[in-house]
Amino acid sequence: MQNVAEGKTDVAAVPFILPFLMSKGAGPYAKLGKEKGAELAGNLAVLYTYRFGGMSVWSCDSSSVKGWGDLEGKKVINGPPRGAALSNARALTKIVTGLTDGEDYQGVQANWGQMVKTITDGSGDAMVLPIYFPDIRVTRAAASGSVTLYPVPKDVFEGAAMQKYLKSPGTGAFILDVGRIKPQDGVTIQAEDGVWRSPATVGGEVVRTDMDFELARALTAAMIANVDAYAAKAPFMAHVALGELDPAVTGMCGPNPIRYHPGAVAAWEEAGHKVPDCAKP
Template sequence: MSRTVLAALTAAACLGTSAFAQGILTAETAAPNTTPGISIISLSEAAAKAGIADIQVSAGQTLTNSVQNVAEGKSDIAAAPFILPFLMSRGVGPYAGLGAEAGGDLAKNLAVLYTYRISVQGLYAYDSAGISGWDGLEGKTIYNGPPRGAALTNARLLIKTVTGLEEGSGYSGVQVNWGQAVKTIQDGSADAFVLPQAFPDSRVTAALASGNMTVFSMPKDKFDSEAFGKVTNLPGTVAFTMPVADMGYGENVTVVSEDDTFRGPGTVGGDIVNVDMDFDTAKALTAAFIESIETIYHAKSSFMPSAWHGETDIALTDMCGNNPMKYHPGAVAAWEDAGYTLPDCAK
């Protein structure tokens, strides 16, 4: 698939409808085979079917940059892990160059259409690498994400929480853009990988051509620890569990867990817009999403039905609390028209 997808050329091309899109919007997202990538590509299809807009989707982007582009009005829509607007609002991490004042002002420009679970951060390695688990990472080389972004921030934090190790002193980190991810996993550049995953994960299954793999759950004591509780207090991070039997892997992938339950930090985010997007457009896009959850979004990949599209419970959306994001007023209207109840703190 092309890194830049001109989605929804005409609404007539989708299910034979005779309605035509009414405008052009731009959107940025991650790789097209990931949850945020599929989500925005699905939105483009839903928007075309509803005659709302043609959405030009640039996939394979670093979402740190995409979030800033929406805040600055350079792009209309972006996929966003909720940790990024939080960091922007404080002018820290990848937004340290903005400073607190400018970052805070930019973060106020962002609003949510709908949310979903982007991924679950976790550890995996080729069986041939001899990695015993989280306790075997000291001194190893770990591929932990792109050079700049939420995935890298989350991976470093997770490794420190579970092992106490810091990049540089406890292990060596390798950062490579998502477009080179599978190649980097396969070419021996790293001993192990701490990366976002879906279940089953497309990067894992693609890399199996080079050998069998083992996926390691967070140890239960670390998952239940006070330190991990502090991690899940960060916007866009929730405690995630799933039965190993439901993860969707075949015999070439072994999942290591103490009790047949996979545990890890779930990364939550959503598709976001600038607050200046007009009410009717935001409402129409959100309504098109709601109407297309099962017919378009869930149909795109085996992992999409479990990605929490359509959820409004703050335990799953991670809205409110420390999260500076709120739903766009047009999105609020669409959700409520569809019979959903949104928490007041998220409006």
Template sequence: MSRKLLAVLAAASCVGSSALAQGILTAETAAPNTTPGISIIALSEAASKAGIADIQVTSGQTLTNSVQNVAEGKTDIAAAPFILPFLMSRGVGPYAGLGAEAGAGLADNLAVLYTYRISVQGLFAYDSAGVAGWDGLEGKTIFNGPPRGAALTNARLLVKTVTGLDEGTGYTGVQVNWGQAVKTIQDGSADAFVLPQAFPDPRVTAALASGDMTVFSMPKDVHESEAFQKVAKLPGTVAFSMPVAEMGYGDGVTVVSEDDTFRGPGTVGGDIVNVTMDFDTAKALTAAFIENIGPIYHAKASFMNVAWHGETDLELTDMCGANPMKYHPGAVAAWEEAGYTLPDCSK
């Protein structure tokens, strides 16, 4: 079925609230075993359960492209690290080809249904690779994400912040699409990996078949430094810490930290739509999310119940400030009807 025909069917199905059950929506997300992947898949189940829409999910996507597709009206819903709409609004980074004016116009088309912590960027390596930690990365080959995306931007920035090293001069970067991530971790293409992680992380646990691993916390002094505080002020980035004992890893994984606390930059984002999505559909999708945070979202994976779904605190959502997006008006109505208070700056 063509995308054009799908769009016609979706538009026709949304005429009147009684037609919501007949809706067809499209969605794009990351790999299905990641927080954004599971979040969109869970939304499709919640929407189906509530009779709102049939959401056709395409996973394994580079979210840089997915965000632009939503902004251009090519896709209805996407998972989005909040750094991407910020970069789009300025026409920089992966959106440099758009230019500032076109980028700002597209970013204005985006709205949020709900937020969550997508991941925590961090370093890990096989014990057999002989990587002693952050100070052992010079001259190494590092797998740091897909060829184009927020993960790659964040990984390069994190290595630069912690070690001062730049890709190409201080180390060699390897980039592959997410669908090849576990294979690339296992096949010896890289000495170390600076990638988004959940706790416990499915890529780490899947790759344990090839040997034991060590996950390295960001050094405490760097985490508390002025340089990192500037990083943590970027849209979609928050300072994150968690007791090592709560990370969920078992045999085969060692976590290195000075004080039994894992630290790193948390990447915050959410599931987004185009501002032209009708009020009733956005409201119904958000209400279905709120109702099913426990029954569907948290039940999908062990790391989902610590991914901040259902949070509205600005320190955890990173809405407002330099983040150019607001909640969709339909989402605002759903949150408030459910008894939540959203900051005025986010509406």
């Protein structure tokens, strides 16, 4: 993302927590300082948005963990040693259960390239990781034994703490009728009312604000015209919220410092969509 802001790269897939941190000169952008970070973040614009995955707990059926209520005292695989996934997993676990990593349960970290091995070799009793439908990590784990996925309980999801969290930078709501998810052998989704509820990491296709208007419009229009084709070629794409403009789903507006590129706004509106005023440049 910093390369895009500095004009070294034209396009990047960006979780929206990153522009927020850059604009504050925080996290991985602390060395930039707030003034320079804000300046660079001001160079960024969005063409369209998508989910990087939901987040919830899941476990092998052979495990003693049968949901959120069983995590205390257990080993929980919750992401790589650094990064958004680990922070999100810890925050979500705290909201749902009140438990703290290192005190109430033992977090287990592994790099993404080693994650499936870490899951299948018994290093953890449960996983709190990003989830797609279908998800390659879940699919590969299920090849070694059945697994069950547990969404966030409805009362917790609708509670004040979770609703506040869903409005934090780079986070959106992921609500999906389980009946719309294609069944997989060895994978069960245990949803109390047939609905998947979880937070999701959200982001989008990010360019510089000075990208040519017609190029930005053409790139965005191409995506809009092919949403159905993407879902047909890759089943998980049906649930990543391509084509959504609702800020509650996309993570636009609010604390997110970047807005749609003017060319992207034109493409959306030409396709018959209404772009929220708060997301316009």
